[in-house]
């Protein structure tokens with residue numbers, strides 16, 4: 250005996266087309282905006298320097314996008330990443346002055362991210378508060394700490410090794426920031442698609458009670474993802490500190506919007522269970538390209554923000570529209 | 576030794592008595608139906624055996640050995656599989672990932688997920704059980720309710736080493752889909768599993784069960800061989816009204 254599918258085939262076909270179309274918004278958008286800037290800016294935009302700049306400028310966003318893909322896959326959100334960038338960067342810069350070794354400074358910065366993530370994860374899982382509220386609170390708390398630890402003062406980073414590793418270095422002729430982006434994206438994709446952990450994250454985000462009765466340690470997965478998110482934000486902070494040769498409490502403050510836009514445009518569902526790591530990386534390059542193109546076009550900072558907001562709104566609505574019901 | 580033996584199981588939720596002194600033995604290759612009105616405690620009993628709830632009192636023995644499960648995965652690793660009333664499936668994932676949820680196969684030496692092998696084993700299992708789905712790689716949300724329930728049962732079949740519990744496995748299904756699921760239950764029985772199935776449907780009880788036990792407001796009213804009881808007797812046991 251056979252069980253007939255309940256959906257009519259025609260309806261299902263339409264459904265599939267609509268779904269896959271949404272998944273490709275970011276790639277189509279990328280190409281369209283690329284061609285637009287190429288046509289209007291010409292050689293200026295198509296120069297090697299410009300293209301390299303687009304990727305290197307995107308690096309901190311790309312790295313945070315990798316963490317955020319996991320967070321959204323769980324059906325959670327982490328609003329604290331922007332302020333974690335600043336606190337981790339300042340912590341690393343201060344540690345560098347005290348301890349002097351680049352790797353101690355880097356570990357200290359990453360530890361800040363891990364702790365912020367742990368606090369977020371514990372409040373979400375054990376205290377059972379919505380991640381939106383928890384991370385809104387820690388966003389403020391961490392931003393306050395970042396202003397407190399150096400009393401609003403910037404801290405210069407003069408360590409050569411640190412500056413090379415997290416900023417201006419080149420390896421095999423390729424800027425180190427591009428290596429960071431590529432490695433973070435590759436590891437993120439690998440963990441999400443090829444590791445048990447990634448499968449468990451998607452399962453928890455899709456149906457937490459099913460995951461629990463299937464033996465998945467749901468609490469542990471959630472806490473680990475928040476820690477991962479905090480640590481990607483901390484790494485982004487190190488990369489800012491390296492590239493700008495210093496840290497200040499304003500670092501990363503506007504990044505949250507770009508990261509969320511990159512990930513959502515890239516096809517990761519806000520509701521959990523559905524994720525695209527490659528989409529998020531392309532989304533991050535897309536955001537960076539828009540920034541760069543608007544800069545080249547000679548718009549003022551205020552005008553850039555307006556245009557960027559409009560583009561994000563359009564791109565996000567295209568990729569989210571109708572997704573709720575499906 | 577019977578795969579499942581329950582004696583004196585009670586469960587209180589605060590002041591509510593959900594189950595009161597429940598006894599039951601289920602043999603290998605036997606299907607026992609658990610019936611009762613809404614709120615009688617059927618789901619609670621399934622959750623006690625599967626480790627979701629801990630009994631307030633009483634003993635659970637699996638193949639003669641006393642067990643006390645901390646949680647559902649503890650029960651699973653002891654060979655107790657459950658098909659839940661609300662499907663415990665992840666519908667954005669492929670069929671094969673659902674079949675291996677929480678027990679994903681990995682490939683040496685790097686421990687990568689072995690998707691190809693999981694898909695292969697799943698395909699073989701659904702073919703063996705004659706579950707008709709387009710492919711083991713299909714996303715679950717593209718399947719019908721009956722196909723999904725069939726996947727849930729196939730999963731239980733694949734992993735159960737002694738006992739399968741089912742909580743109203745056909746409640747949400749149409750006639751043809753129900754027939755398919757009942758066929759799967761009989762296949763499980765033929766493979767020697769002990770099956771305890773909660774059902775609302777009297778005809779179904781008579782079609783698939785060897786014995787039936789009745790709960791009324793947490794109390795066990797009685798247990799009958801299906802061959803030796805009647806529709807009317809069961810209804811009056813369930814409702815407490817003499818017919």
Ligand SMILES: Nc1ncnc2c1ncn2[C@@H]1O[C@H](COP(=O)(O)OP(=O)(O)O)[C@@H](O)[C@H]1O
Nearest residue numbers: 588591593611612613614615616617618619620
């Ligand atoms: N987690 C719980 N907390 C409190 N009461 C519960 C809980 N689960 C079930 N109950 C109560 O136990 C009784 C039996 O419920 P249930 O086992 O779901 O019945 P059935 O599956 O037979 O319809 C009901 O009165 C229900 O309200």
Ligand SMILES: [Mg+2]
Nearest residue numbers: 617618619660
């Ligand atoms: Mg029930």
